[in-house]
Amino acid sequence: MPEPDEWTIPEVAVAVDLAVLTVHDNSLQIMLVKRGIPPFEAMLALPGGFLASTSEDLDHAAARELQEETGLDAQALHLEQLRTYGTPGRDPRRRVITVCYVAFSPQLPVPVAGGDAREAVLMPVEKVLKPRTRIAFDHKKIIADAVERARSKLEYTTLAAAFCAPEFTMTDLREVYEIVWGEQLDPRNFHRKIIGVDGFLIPTGKRVSRQPGRPAALYRRGPATALHPAMLRFRP
């Protein structure tokens, strides 16, 4: 560790990027913005941007960019750090390292697109991750990592409820799993499993019937965050 004198320490630009995932229209979707300036002008990219100042906290920068570019409120949204991407050359202009965050959102209230963003759109990740689809910078890789994070967290946490409205049915919750994992689950076994996890769901006592069929019980998110034992993907 040659621990250089302060003026010899190289400095680089630091950005934050956000992978906001939501379940919508029967698919897992991600929020993207159309870039208004080069490089990658007019291409789709993750919302994000540089630190506002050298003293801005990373988490604060993430929350701020989320608000500015998509109009969403970070407090209501479970923002967590994903990982940091810093390969030289990932931004053609200069060295940039970007600290990426993932957020899991229930159905988005507003069609967003307010604020500074030229245009905020939701796109199915299945479509985004297709080899043909071009995404700015290395954001496609970041999106793939974010999706894998979501898939994996459904296994051992109660994250799925974060994709649901404040009150939701067992089927709403199951559909989150089915859509994120791309896999059908047995409604009866799923019901038994979830009911058996202490503190996952709180019954509201209310019922809704949105389709023909027996009305479903409405639940709220419970205090539990971990699933023990886990609910694993990949059938044996």
Place this chain on the structure above:
Amino acid sequence: MPEPDEWTIPEVAVAVDLAVLTVHDNSLQIMLVKRGIPPFEAMLALPGGFLASTSEDLDHAAARELQEETGLDAQALHLEQLRTYGTPGRDPRRRVITVCYVAFSPQLPVPVAGGDAREAVLMPVEKVLKPRTRIAFDHKKIIADAVERARSKLEYTTLAAAFCAPEFTMTDLREVYEIVWGEQLDPRNFHRKIIGVDGFLIPTGKRVSRQPGRPAALYRRGPATALHPAMLRFRP
């Protein structure tokens, strides 16, 4: 996203820090170095340092610092990114964000301490994480996160073998679990579980008897990386 002109983008110093974990002397230990300069002079800290230049890759910086400060070879060591810490004020001199890596090492070959480091020492994490123990910067929090990463990865990956010598016995492997988790495991059930995981272990055909008792079979690491189903902590 006001996407500032390039010269208005704030730049910050970027460091990498390394949490090198190993199982030694019946406890989970972490590699620390004694700082030779302020701030936190003479205190223990994670090995690490600033990027060598604005064009150095993060992974490369991590491997280089590992080599420089501890003499260990990154190629042989499973280096993975942990997370990035960037709270303003975490370095009293100036704004620094640090991209942290974890490494999992078998018994260390050399007593290390070569290279640039003033002094590299192994310390039990149990001792490091005690409230009384003072560690430079926010490195105690980083160490806690690294330990939790290790504990959690033992559950659903074959990581434990990375803590073992190239050839090891079932008991060696079990002791890694017991030491990292701080929990006793039944040798018979553990044996059955591990043997049942395809590709975790490759029998060498050899045996060793290092104690009184039946000699143990020697294994090498197999190609498997995932444990399905997982081996969970926390008994029901």
Place this chain on the structure above:
DNA sequence: GACTATTCTCGTCAACAAGACGAATATTGG
């Protein structure tokens, strides 16, 4: 109102994995 299609919920059974533990095996040390 009766009937049907549909969906939610509860329950059963078999397959499988895991915890508890008995016991055979193969060594060290006396």
Place this chain on the structure above:
DNA sequence: CCAATATTCGTCTTGTTGACGAGAATAGTC
């Protein structure tokens, strides 16, 4: 040779999961 110890195999019981039957409670249709 004997005791102590560690490794490995096997058994029994318990709990979880997958597959699936069946009742409950609705919407829509005639």
